[in-house]
Amino acid sequence: MTAKPCPGPCNNAWRRAEQQLANEGSPHDIPVTWGKPTHCIRCTDGAHTQIAELPELVAAISLEAVNGTAPKTTGTIGRTANPTWPGQAARILTEHIVEGLLGLEDVIRVGRSLPARDARGREGADVTASATFLRAHLHWALERYPGEADPASGETMDPAALIRHWHRGAERFTRRDARLEHHRVPCPRCELLTLFREDGDDYISCRNIACELLLTPAEFKEHTEKLARRHDLAKAA
Ligand SMILES: [Zn+2]
Numbered sequence: 681m682t683a684k685p686c687p688g689p690c691n692n693a694w695r696r697a698e699q700q701l702a703n704e705g706s707p708h709d710i711p712v713t714w715g716k717p718t719h720c721i722r723c724t725d726g727a728h729t730q731i732a733e734l735p736e737l738v739a740a741i742s743l744e745a746v747n748g749t750a751p752k753t754t755g756t757i758g759r760t761a762n763p764t765w766p767g768q769a770a771r772i773l774t775e776h777i778v779e780g781l782l783g784l785e786d787v788i789r790v791g792r793s794l795p796a797r798d799a800r801g802r803e804g805a806d807v808t809a810s811a812t813f814l815r816a817h818l819h820w821a822l823e824r825y826p827g828e829a830d831p832a833s834g835e836t837m838d839p840a841a842l843i844r845h846w847h848r849g850a851e852r853f854t855r856r857d858a859r860l861e862h863h864r865v866p867c868p869r870c871e872l873l874t875l876f877r878e879d880g881d882d883y884i885s886c887r888n889i890a891c892e893l894l895l896t897p898a899e900f901k902e903h904t905e906k907l908a909r910r911h912d913l914a915k916a917a
Pocket residue numbers: 686687688689690691713719720721722723724
């Protein structure tokens with residue numbers, strides 16, 4: 681099998697430079713990281729570590745749900761059409777990750793002609809069992825994907841990218857990502873208190889992975905000013 685450039689984050693700078701080369705003809709000297717054969721060793725190791733850490737991270741998200749993470753916006757004018765309750769963001773994120781893990785497990789079971797997963801039905805048990813299964817089959821899955829379409833959706837998928845996405849969402853949620861600045865105003869789209877700016881990043885992004893809204897600093901400023909005006913109106917009423 682011939683080696684391909686690793687699809688992982690190790691090649692982010694190289695992909696950007698290649699895009700510029702294609703668009704503007706500007707040459708670059710950024711080296712490419714080759715896959716072995718698909719993903720490079722570092723990205724492969726990263727996926728293994730992340731999948732091993734996921735059960736504990738998902739448990740930590742549930743604890744935040746118990747403690748409450750998203751106090752409701754008060755005031756009549758600012759009231760939302762979809763009221764939030766403490767722990768709603770935790771619920772959304774947990775379901776997103778659990779469904780994703782089970783979905784990836786199912787695709788691998790079909791691809792390897794393995795018997796269908798037992799109906800387990802308890803979230804904690806599901807996460808643990810799925811993560812154990814995925815660790816055992818990750819090498820196979822990483823070599824085979826991306827490039828092969830998921831039989832159900834027809835979409836090509838990269839298990840390493842999925843695992844990275846879940847892990848990052850969980851890490852951000854449980855505030856283990858120290859590079860983040862938390863903006864304590866509700867997201868204009870999902871209304872949760874989930875707006876963050878990453879160190880060195882120009883954008884403010886929503887960490888609710890069912891939303892993932894991106895705001896420019898100007899949009900964010902406009903949003904906070906609008907909220908402040910609403911707040912003043914509510915007080916005056
Ligand atoms: Zn890589």
